[in-house]
Amino acid sequence: MARDLAIDLGTANTLVYMKGRGIVLNEPSVIALNRQTGEVLATGHEAWNMIGRTPGYIVAVRPLRGGAITDFDVTERMIRLLLQRVGVSRFTRPKVVICVPSAITEVERRAVTDAARRAGAADAQLIEQPMAAAIGANLPIDEPVGNMVIDIGGGTSETAVISLGGIVALEAVRVGSFDIDAAIQNYVRREHGIAVGERTAEQIKLAIGSAAQTPDEVEAEVSGRDLMQGLPKTVVLTPEEIRYAIDDVVSQIVQSVVRCLAKAPAELSQDFLVRGMYLVGGGGLLRGLADRIERETQVPVRMSQMPLEAVVLGAGHCIENYDALKRMFMGQRR
């Protein structure tokens, strides 16, 4: 008998929750393929370590961008391998709840459910990420009070107001922490004339990236390939430079939060001043982001206890209480 699963199929990481067991898998959403034969060579951490360092016949790819499937076949194979790794075989087909961005189109939804069914799921239901995040962040969403959650993922940023078990207002943009990495890559290329890979850009973000000034700021040495000479070169980057480089992306995220606040009913708006907004998702860990959102909205911002796991825990709760929470699934009767 298969144990049912909840999957947070993120642009950056994939987490799997098994009914009755908890989180059983947490890996980067990356797959490495042999370009000539199409054979899968590695997935997860192993494939992530290959990004930008592969010989010509190997390609390490992220099959999701902006929370949506960009390569259906590769995604299906990645889900199939994930299911195999948590013990699903052709004879044990579990029910699966998958978290997806609320802004995905009907076609994209169908691509996700089809990929999961073809990969071995008996039934695949979808749940909106901000709703799952609010459940996993343990917010009192069963009460008639305004709960606001900001989920900043690798490819999307979603803000939702939730009350009485349903979404009241929602705002989503297809901008996330990968766009911050891309902005850093572009800045270093443009201003310093060196090319750096996406993993190096991510390391720069983690080391000195911030959305607002923070105490104890340090500079960082970054090495890449000189675009003029083609030789390795090292430059020093300051936190101010990185703030300037990523300001456009951060502003888009902050503006989407502001738009969501503007959509919220007046009765719930007053709750936010007391209860604050909750940040979840890896992007929410960017230094100074909570302060910047708080400064621009005048609403307190709090970090969720488990920002990286909140979404899959919320979906996990839905798989534990499948019948009672059926109406939360996308496409179900509300």
Next chain:
Amino acid sequence: MTAILVGIIVVVTAVFGVIAARRRTPSSDDGVAAFRRHLDALSPEARRSVIERAQPPAPGQEHSDGA
């Protein structure tokens, strides 16, 4: 004769009962109960086991293998 008549009446009543039950439109109580179940399943108490399953053990509560 009376027994047959009573039998027929019982059967007819049972058939009508089944038909009526099948044609019954959902009452407002069904909606209330379903909504209540939905909210109960979302209460912090209902979620506790899932959240606790993911939290790291508190300091001093880790299992030690004696190494």
